[in-house]
Amino acid sequence: GDSVTQMEGPVTLSEEAFLTINCTYTATGYPSLFWYVQYPGEGLQLLLKATKADDKGSNKGFEATYRKETTSFHLEKGSVQVSDSAVYFCALRGAGTASKLTFGTGTRLQVTL
């Protein structure tokens, strides 16, 4: 079945550091890929998405590129801020699977001054 693997956290960075959170997936066909962010005590917010190979999703300085050849969708940001501290979830929606999302385990990011 479909699965998503994320790098384990927590990830601790200093403000303005470069961020990469790895995400790889297993799915049949051509899934859509998503990154969601969860701030403390809140629900998930869609951060970005990509629906086909080589698409790049971007939002709020975050980027991720849908790499079919490596089945990856790594999240990157050039300069993190303290306000980016949250848990980041990679997810996929398989082709023709009635909208079900499969989530990774989440990666906690802590940004310090």
Place this chain on the structure above:
Amino acid sequence: GAVVSQHPSWVICKSGTSVKIECRSLDFQATTMFWYRQFPKQSLMLMATSNEGSKATYEQGVEKDKFLINHASLTLSTLTVTSAHPEDSSFYICSAEPTAGGARETQYFGPGTRLLVL
């Protein structure tokens, strides 16, 4: 746009009572809504898929008689935890998928409801 609300945001109840959680899509219609459960520091576990006007589809291992789902309109789904016990304490999150338009593939999540059963 694409706002989903949940009510209540948190609830404390006694063991054996029932608790209803509402999930509303505020500015779009959603034929399909989803209910998730999240344990501390863990990922989301899909409990059930709720379709407007029909019975919900439950994931394996989720008791349908304990977690009653009703999706009576295109903007409202409810989850009722019946005869709640302490092990039902968790963070419950709903999401909604727009019925039409370019955002159809995207699920929008509510802020979650924290349930504590004493």
